Amino acid sequence: xxxxxxxIYLATRKKxxxxxxxxxxxxxxxxxxxxxxxxxxxxxxxxLLNLALFVVAAALFVALPDHRGxxxxxxxxxxxxxxxxxxxxxxxHKKIASKEGHLFDFFTxxxxxxxxxxxxxIRFWRSGALGLDGQEWPAGTPAFLFAATAAAxxxxxxxxxxxxxxxxxxxxxxxxxxxxxxxxxxxxxKSLVGRVGGLVTTFLRFLNHYPSHIWIFALAGRLDxxxxxxxxxxxxxxxxxxxxxxxxxxxxPRAS
Numbered sequence: 001x002x003x004x005x006x007x008i009y010l011a012t013r014k015k016x017x018x019x020x021x022x023x024x025x026x027x028x029x030x031x032x033x034x035x036x037x038x039x040x041x042x043x044x045x046x047x048l049l050n051l052a053l054f055v056v057a058a059a060l061f062v063a064l065p066d067h068r069g070x071x072x073x074x075x076x077x078x079x080x081x082x083x084x085x086x087x088x089x090x091x092x093h094k095k096i097a098s099k100e101g102h103l104f105d106f107f108t109x110x111x112x113x114x115x116x117x118x119x120x121x122i123r124f125w126r127s128g129a130l131g132l133d134g135q136e137w138p139a140g141t142p143a144f145l146f147a148a149t150a151a152a153x154x155x156x157x158x159x160x161x162x163x164x165x166x167x168x169x170x171x172x173x174x175x176x177x178x179x180x181x182x183x184x185x186x187x188x189x190k191s192l193v194g195r196v197g198g199l200v201t202t203f204l205r206f207l208n209h210y211p212s213h214i215w216i217f218a219l220a221g222r223l224d225x226x227x228x229x230x231x232x233x234x235x236x237x238x239x240x241x242x243x244x245x246x247x248x249x250x251x252x253p254r255a256s
Contacts (some may be wrong), residue, residue, distance in 0.1 A: 005030045005031040008030040011092070012089040012092040012093050013026055013089075017248070020212035030217075033093055043090045043091040043096070046083050047087045048082035050082075051148050052076075053079055053080035054077060054080040054112045055115065057073050057074070057080060057118060060156075061116075061119045063125040070221070071124075071219070074214055075220040077214065078211060087105060088101075100133070109188040110156075110159040113155050114152050117155040119148075119153050120191065121145070121227060122148050122229070125144035126139060129223075129224035130225060130228070131144075134195045147227075151227070154235050155231075155234055158234045161237075161238060162241075164245075165244075204236075208233045210230060212228070
């Protein structure tokens with residue numbers, strides 16, 4: 001069984017992946033794929049299941065606002081994320097990967113991001129937590145509800161932006177079966193400034209990939225810190241994206 005899981009892992013892993021996935025989540029997912037491959041369960045059904053589990057995790061964040069409840073919620077979230085890895089690996093293992101399946105997977109990821117952004121501040125409203133000003137805000141602080149609304153809008157807008165800029169009509173590239181980052185070839189910067197910028201970008205991508213680190217914040221009892229970081233990074237992404245859109249579509253047409 002271990003050899004079969006290893007073979008599946010090597011055959012279905014991604015070329016560019018996060019360390020959390022490479023050394024933890026995808027090896028576990030490969031073992032799950034080995035079991036599911038013998039059943040009629042489809043990758044899209046796995047996607048639906050991981051979305052359902054994430055909804056449960058979001059509900060637990062709100063329903064169990066203490067430290068232990070946060071750990072339980074994160075455990076369910078990570079189980080959901082494991083299945084999020086399984087669906088694509090199962091599709092590649094069965095050689096049935098499709099553009100539709102990839103788009104469906106990304107669509108559910110968008111829903112999960114908005115759910116997380118809204119659920120965490122509602123949790124803080126119930127329990128009290130660190131506020132935007134760095135001070136502890138008590139339970140019942142209305143600002144947390146405003147934060148839930150704002151974060152949901154930011155995440156929904158950021159995912160809409162991503163969908164827009166990746167459209168073939170805008171990007172000039174056809175839709176792919178693989179994840180977007182798997183198909184983009186980035187030249188390695190040669191200058192010191194470029195290398196430092198690349199490291200900063202990599203770190204920000206890591207912070208934005210909440211399954212990689214949310215468990216650390218949960219263990220430390222500081223999901224509030226994780227939330228403010230997550231919302232801020234997506235706000236920065238949204239601002240940068242809109243700057244590019246304004247520069248592209250807002251300028252006057254050139255005279256012929």
